[in-house]
Amino acid sequence: MTARPLRQKTIGLLGGSSNVATAEYYRLLNDEVNARLGGWDIAETLIAGMNFGNIEALLRGDDWDGLSRYMAGKVDGLIAGGADVILCVSNTLHKPLEAILADRDIPSIHIVDPTGAAIREAGLNRVALFGTRPVMELGYLRERYETRFGLKIVTPGAAERAEIDRIIFDELVKGDIRDSSKRTYLEIADRLAAEEGAQGLILGCTEIFLLIGQPDRPEFPMFNTTELHCRAAVDFALS
Template sequence: MRKLGLIGGIGPESTIPYYHDILYGVQERVGRAYFPPMVIDSLSCFEVMPMASAGKREELAAYLLGSIRNVTAAGADFAAMACNTAHLVFDELEQESPIPLVSIVDVTRDRAAAQGYRKVGLLGSIGTMTGGFFEKSFSKTGIVIETPRAEEQSYIEHKLLSEVELGKILPATQEGFRKITERMAREDGIEAIILGCTEIPLIFAGMESPVPVLDTMRIHIAALVDEIMK
């Protein structure tokens, strides 16, 4: 088994299912009572998201690279960041990282391509929606990314920081996200919506989405289980 170093805490509401589902996913694959070795270094979403939104790439990369080095020192064979926004500086981190990294963006792109999508919407932090890193990756398979309007992006980030990252899921917020998705399907012609923040699936849970969803967290977890099993 390969040891995973997970960069978590960005935010904790998604780090919890990452930890649980990776361990039990491996156990299911092994077919007996077993949990794989794993280490988590917990950062703060209240550091990552503002740096990303402000375009402070060097500061963000340094913050995340310190965490990657921590999990490397703890014996991790490879690492992953349980956060879409952090992938704004994935290329820089990959160059400096002492161990391989598994990208949440690339594995989601591969899933979207396998399902035959040509145009998909993207919901996430402002750093994710404006950073261009999803577009860069998805363009390699010819998939077009559509993002919400500027005022919708501000609404999404505000709700993430003021509610979801604190564990609050409110019906009014769920309806707000549903309306944004519905408008993008109607006006932008999206065929599916990327839940491009690992906390956004909490908002969509139990909600009927106007289009199919690409849950980056679940897709990433499945890829990490595969990587551990190597």
């Protein structure tokens, strides 16, 4: 007999970016814990759901300072609520998150780390990165992949980046999954493989796996940051 209540660490989800991604994180975390523990067991979680309208406006306005202040208040709420670890449901928002957590005594799981480890385990060293424009155009995630995991990151061209970003903000964060957008993403991935030597693809936005996935290109490895992040969080929570 298992003593109750069963002890596990509480995962603090910094959510709302987007609500679609947050719902998938909650589902995946609970599914993973249940797969490991069985019965009726699921994860212990706290969710701070940010208003994605605020996130979108601050990102579009390139107001990283305002975004950091907004996020910091939500992180503090998770800490006050008893979270044992912070999990941010957005690749994009890891840019301000690192500085926020540097001043706070709580561990976090960076979304790059389980993804980079999976890529290295697969024996790849040159991979493409899809995500929002900040993810693809700024260096904060690319540099972590390169310095910590020795990877070469390939990004799409300017027009392709704009269309990838548009599909994320206009469709995926609203749960709008379109065949035409799937074709666009796969065409860009195919070009990066053929012309840029990409050996695989990082799904570097936490909604992208709802649009494309490994079955679409069985011979071209895809790395789902959402799923990998959740698995790493469950490893921590049950350790």
